[in-house]
Amino acid sequence: MKLPYCAVEQRFLLDRYVEGTCPICSDPGARGDQCDNCGNVLDPVDLKDRRCKFDGSTPEIRESEHFFLRLSAYGHELKQWLSADKGHWRKNVLNFSRGVLQQGLQDRAITRDLEWGIPIPLPGYESKRIYVWFENVIGYLSAAKEWAQRIGQPERWRDFWQDPSCKSYYFIGKDNIFFHALSWPAQLMGYSEATRETFNLPYDVPANQYQTVRGSKASTSRRLAVWVPDYLSRYDPDPLRYYLSLNMPETSDADFSWADFVRRNNDELVATWGNLVNRVLTFTYRNFQGAVPSPAEMTAADSALLSRTEQAIAQAGENIGLCRFLAGLESAMAVAREANRYVEGNAPWNLV
Incomplete structure (x- = not known):
């Protein structure tokens, strides 16, 4: 090649x-x-x-002479796989993967001329090494086998890789869609042919678009990133979890801004969720010795709010299960806002 x-x-x-x-x-x-x-x-x-x-x-x-992964041999199988039961996949992942297949998969070299890395276990190829893009995804499977060996149950890896009820999710960035939605499934298909065993293909590849910082792609090599040790020296983890979930680049690139982080934390997380939790717990502690009191007879408004709360919890859980984290968070915050309005409207402090 x-x-x-x-x-x-x-x-x-x-x-x-x-x-x-x-x-x-x-x-x-x-x-x-x-x-x-x-x-x-x-x-x-x-x-x-x-x-x-x-x-x-x-x-x-x-x-230079090298070994190749014959990806072109699995184009038809991959097309069938990506056409079946993928309604839960993100459109950008499906569109990209199907677009690559439409153009035609090209065979890719899996070795390089290197002095470091995993050597080729064949005589005459001492100067060659297995290239990282091919061997790193194999770690998903080999790590499970290594774990099973270490706990003294060498067949336990099959619970994750051969039980059809087990679902694997690959949380990655969009620059790794090719390797997880096309290359890795093809490798598993080839391994299945060689071993005559069946292996679970990815259930979902919820790849995000890019998280940018000040308008540029986040990059640790260019020192353009949010460094967790630095962040934790100033803030608690939950505000960052909230902001990243709210600002997650699920379908398009999203920019991280410290000013926006502070604003949304103060105006939304603290003002809505934090305010609701604080006022309810403080009121309960002061007036009912810290125990949840027995409710009076429910009004229609009470029952309606409880019903919407149960629906919101179910919606949040469903969306999280579908890797729609922003939608799940919005369901939770919407009912928190409604609960705040309910507390304001009923003014329980005037009833005790």
């Missing part, structure tokens, strides 16, 4: 060490393995204006 070679560094370059212009969307910041702008998986030799990430030189293209 053809691979980029840096004459300055005197080595073949990993896909991510080659940068250039995407041949599909023309974004100038594409990498050799993928374009973050359009999400397409790329081949480094197809990049326009290729340059080495280390020294900016133009890589040569040289031949």
Whole structure:
């Protein structure tokens, strides 16, 4: 296969060490393995204006022998799988995956010329290593097998991987959709053929779009991120959980803003949920010795609020189960707002 070679560094370059212009969307910041702008998986030799990430030189293209995953052999099976019972999948994940299949799956090299990594267990290939995109997803299965071995029940991994009632969810970013919705299922299909055993394919791949910070994609390498140790030195975890759930990029990119974080925490989480919890618990503690009192006869308004609360709890649980976290949170906050209005309207402090 053809691979980029840096004459300055005197080595073949990993896909991510080659940068250039995407041949599909023309974004100038594409990498050799993928374009973050359009999400397409790329081949480094197809990049326009290729340059080495280390020294900016133009890589040569040289031949090197490698092993491939024959993804093209599983196109039909993947199409059938992605067409059946996927109503709970996010549209962006399905549209991207089906779009790749429509274009035709290309076989992908699973080895590279490296000095580190998992070696090829075959003589004559001592300089080759298994490439990370292929072996890292295998860790989902191998970790379960390792766990089963460690607890002295070597067959327990089958509870997760071969019991049809077990559902696996893969929470990832949109730049990993290809590897979890296409490549990993194909690997499992191939493993099933080789072992004549059945393995559970992903039940859901709820991939988020990008979380941006100040309008740019969050990046730890560029120090553009929210650092948890720094955050916890100033705030409690729950406000961040609330804001990230509310601002989650489920269907489109979402920007993190400290000003918006503070505003929504104060104006919504504290003012709505915190206010409701505080006033009800404080009132109960002061007037009923901290115990929930026996209710009087329910009015129509009382029964209606209780009914809507039960519905909201059920809706929140259903949405969370479908990985629609924003919708689940909105159900909970809507009934909290209604409960606050109920407390204000009934003024129980005037009744005791």
